[in-house]
Amino acid sequence: MRALEGIRVVELATYVAAPSGGRVLADWGAEVIKVESPKMDIWRNYGKTFNGPANDDENPIFDVPNANKKNICLDLKVPESMEALHRLLATADVFITNNRPKPLKRMGLDYQSLKAKHPRLICGYVTGYGEEGPEADSPGFDTVAYWAKSGFMADMRINNPGSYPIYAPGGVGDNSCGTMLAGGICAALYARDRTGKGDKVSVSLFGLATWVMSLMNTSVQPPYNYQYPKTRFEGRPITLPYECGDGEWIMINIMEWERYRDAFCEAMEIPEVASDPRFQTSAGVGKLENRGPLIQILEEKFRSKSSDYWDERLTKADIVHSRLAHFRDAVVSEQAKANHYVEHITCPSGQDYWLARPCVALEEGGLPPYELAHALGQDSREILSQLGYTPEEINALAEKGAIKVK
Template sequence: MSKILDKLKVVELTTFVAAPTTGRMLADWGADVVKVEPLEGDFFRGYGKGLNVPADTGENPLFDMYNSGKKSLALNLKTEEGMAVLHDLLKDADVFITNNRTKALKKMGIDYDSLKQKHPRLIYATITGFGDKGPLADAPGFDTVAFWGSSGALVDLSIETGNSYPLNTPAAVGDVASGTNLFGAIMAALYARELNGKGDKVTVSLYGSAVWSMSFMNVIAQEKYGYKYPKKRYEVNPTAAPYRTKDNEWIMLTILDHDRYFPSLCEIIGRPELSRDPKFIDKIALLNMDNRKELMQILEDAFNKKDAHEWHLLLTQKDIVHDILKHFKDISTSEQAMANNYMSEFAFPNGQKAMLAKPSLQSDNLGEIENFRGPYLGEQSISVLDRLSYSKAKIEELLSKGIIKQ
């Protein structure tokens, strides 16, 4: 069965995670994605070594996860001949993806304004740190800074104590969010091209993804509304907070419809009278900080008397939204993740196996998404040039000059 995007040709000039995520998703849906890399390769190929994760041709889970199903062309773009190869690729391309900064793209002559006349049907897709305009338009930005650091999350979502410090930065979350956003923008641009025949420039930034992802918080924190961050433990809504259980696990409780579910919660903790107490009777009463603290202390004491699994059964019976807080390592054995094909076992060339995540966008016509090994550096250099009708002699010349690498 042919895949939805099986006639789409994509050229990807990307590094690290954000923009490669977009290319991986396009490849999942059937696109022919050529990853153009410098002769030394994408720096991210070796990134796992700093985390005690294999990062070589035998086993490279982090690189494979974001580069599944692509072809690799190792190309020296510091030469005129290398740039000529890239332009030949772009003549035949539907989509060009890059996370290079605008200044560098202009220097190479492959910024949008330089290409749109030559390739009027090309969808030009970029991921930047902070957006195309403003004082930070050409600033460098990884997701630790442009997504997490600039969003407010690291400082304001920490728990305020005597020795508080910002949360440790979760890795690549903003990258994956931004890459997924760009996938959607490309799909919309391709649809528009079907209607009007014109290409387009679509762009996403890590900072923009952060502003949108944190939009709930950045609205209520405005001075006119006055919601203050960070919060101390007893300042948060006690019916939407985590509680430690007898076996030292945590239950995340989330009751948003107070009138409907709070009486059930009071019943299962053996305190039905609390649902009629004026201090806790509705969400307005719980805006009072003293009331919040009192109810949270009651719930802390109650949850500490049973194991997490016991609480899970009781809360499930009452249809109260909750979960036992998971560790990252728990996801690789999650029945729910595997049942929905969000993760699956992957066998590396060296025979080792690991559970790898997949993009969660799905389609009945597409079928089940698979994880494939990311390409070795320059693995398809010759076949890509052969597809462009380069002669065998020309390919040999480019290899001997160090313009391409196989």
């Protein structure tokens, strides 16, 4: 039995942040029902942005945040569809949405309105910037609200002449936000077992970015006054990537320099560094005047041999390191496969993919299924029938355009 079996989640959400939270809950056993308008979640077509497929037979970009869910299509501008939604919510434990506060209030789907009608309902809200403050109603995607607003793009660039802000990786803030939402919902469900009351769970892209960037946004404050952005030679030498002779890069991360200094220097064939007074301690390595010289030594040494050579030596020395993998490498790595971080999927079109799955493993529940995202309205008839609608009533709603059935 999976942990959330018996929990029904209604998800009225588009794009990635909130739907990824629904995906996590679905993997943990919840029945997640995605509610889409006839205009569809725009993410259904986003695969075309990457010059790839985006249709019912092959849509992996959409599948990842929407696998393991049922789908009902309701036009909530039609009163009968809104009535159907509330009948569905009356059977639900959780409601998830990323609609902005003002539209939700107009539709009567804000927390206070839902609390009055469905007092045991857990309501999960995803916003760009939080529910208070001057930007509460502003739109926000993760590239802006998470990456740009947090300071990451400006301050984590390599600050050399002519450099640009770092590219914002799409979907990372979204998936992080959805995962945090899922955790908050589980906490609220646990509390409801004791109180009998529903609750409101809210998370924002900007809020989560502030939390995950806390090391940086704390260290820049007095008395630390740590400086960002940095040039290449202002970086900490023992936590940097280095280019090897074959053009590949290796990232090292030595947190206990005094403990690993001699082993590292032996592996790198630089005994002179181990005996250099400037580099005896972690504090010495971290001094600004010592960073550039040590980086230059390591750059020259790494470039003298291939990444295979250095990888083998650093591994034997038990130094934390990794080649800089490419996105195409990560999803087919044996480590990812062995831990079921990715799943081999064959789409109805016949095309194969390795698709990521939520990485939290619950031993007793076993490996969750990986059922590809359902088509728009694929489960409308089944869900409405469960709510007491007759076949004639369902057909009438479809003819009116209030719903779409597959």
